[in-house]
Amino acid sequence: MASAPTATVGIDTIAVINNAISARMLAEAMVRDGVDPARMAVISARRLNLDWLDGCAIHVAYPAKPRQSLLGQWPFVSFYRRASRLIEGLLAAGGIRRIYVVNVENLLTNHLALKAKSDPRIEVVLLVEGIFNFQEIERRNRAAWRWAVKPALARLLGLRWQTPEGHLSGAFEPTIHRVVSFTDIGLKAPQDKVDIVAWQPVAPAVPADDGTLLVVHTGLWQWMDADAYLHVARSFVQWVEARGFRRIIVKHHPHVGPGALEDMLPAHETWDVTASMEDLAAEVPAATVAGTCCTALVTLKLLRPDLRCVDVGADFYCDTAYHGDHSVEHLLAGAGVEIVPIGALDGTRP
Template sequence: MNSSARHGAGAVDTIAVINNAISERMLREAFARDGISLDRVAMISARKLDLPWLDECAIHLAYPAKPRQSLLEQWRFIAFYRQAAALLRSLLAGGRIRRIYMINVENLLTNHLLVMAARHPEIQVSIVVEGIYNFQEILWRNRARWRLAVKPVLAALLGLRWRTPRGHLSGAFEPEIDRVVSFTDIGLKAPAAKVEVIAWEPVTPTVRPDPKCLLVVHTGLWQWTDDASYLHVARSFVDWVRREGFERIIVKHHPHVPPGQLEELLPPHDTWDVRASMEDLAAEIPAAVIAGTCCTALVTVKLLRPDLRCVDVGADFYCDAAYAGDHSVEHLLRGAGVEIVEIGRPAGDGGAA
């Protein structure tokens, strides 16, 4: 069992489920504001995270590997979900849980917590923002059809409860959710009365950013589009890079998914081979320009480093190609001060490239 237990389940009155650097940072901020001690927390990582502080929790059940997107590959994670399901059943049966912090309600584990919270109104449930996901209209239409069909079955097999989310998959609009903790409320998909903003203070740079250097932050956008659409985004991105005339290009890979075609099309570049998040690296970014496609880091870095130029390439197109015409992300990007480079539609598809 890939987990740690410092004090055992008897001391636990808080359950937390996180999946990335943003939700981890928001969780730490929420813990500090709420006066939560780690020796009272049962932590479940819903993605593979290299964060030593998680092991300081009373219990930490760690995700075993990088996530997979196909149905067949989900079976490698069954053992993890069995362990997590048993842990949740044990904790909730003990009657000591008073707070739950979680990322969304589309995960098998978090959905079970939502259902159980409906039965235990004494438990306060907080959603911690995990990224750009919380600022878009992410509904079941944005997920592979097999997920909605399989999840109720898997939940039953694991001894978990399942309730199909009624709207936004973050769960912000579910009645059992008491609050949504975020770094900003610009375009946030959540009832205003539930939103609690814990703003991030700008950081002082420790290195002088090079105005002729570009940092490319890779994303998993290619997972949500067809190949032709993503190729149009990638080619347009490279065209913009060449027009800007950067003398040095650095790329930072996504922590969970490979970069897609963009990596192959980019001019010669270096890799920033670090495990830390862009938010943790904000003070030491060597480039004066950061660019990506549908990337939370463009927003968070702009908030932490207002002196940097942050650029999103292709929102006018990928919002249609990947997100069923939902352009909500553009409101967040512009509201945070991120520049949007429009790319139009590909040639021969009803518009100019």
């Protein structure tokens, strides 16, 4: 990936992205907004393998897979120092007119949103990053140590910080002018800010086999205790086994390990690719795609309406992992994803 030079002359746009979906929303927003990549600085807040980022004036790349513990943040301090120095240099130069961010819970995006408040010339655009933007994700959904540590870290890095209130995307903050999304189904954002860049369906490049299942892993296990997640995993496996698929393919999450489900699945093969599910939509060899609380179920159904996309366990994980917030079911159902409740598998619900 390209390094981050110190020269900031001519750069008028800053973007912070964190996954393949926000990167895709950025690329499409850039076309719509007439943004020249040669005049844009991009900071990747997650590790992204996207060649087009090297065509930007500056790209500060995330160094490794993210870690969820407090001590695990230490290897990323140098990345945040480098990115914060870049941001301060760009803002001090006075030429920034547009900022794209993915949310306001990150140290860098929080600082950018706060700094933009004092400069009416800067438009702040929120990029949708996934299911996060369609759920009621607030401070209670994050580990308490993060809110205790971030003010001190921000000071050490020379950044401003304001602990977010309400939805962690920041969509409802006055600082955010637009919210760029691939759909408005259940989107947590003021309607007058929503800017839809609809994704057009793609034609299949390979036959979708009715006897093949594609399992899309998620990081859901991070948000619930081990026993609760095992209940979800066992129910998922029960659903899979009852359907008698001849072939099972697994696609890992790009940033998070698969959790216990990986070893519990029947015999399967791994789709060993680094591309996003959205970029692979035409290549999906399975007629059925299943997962638990996975954005790819929605995006694949929008890109490939012919596929059967199935979410297993929303009735349980919405209560256990998301404090009773069932709003993700609105997105799943609205996009045409089939929702299989755990209660229908264990006999507690018809």
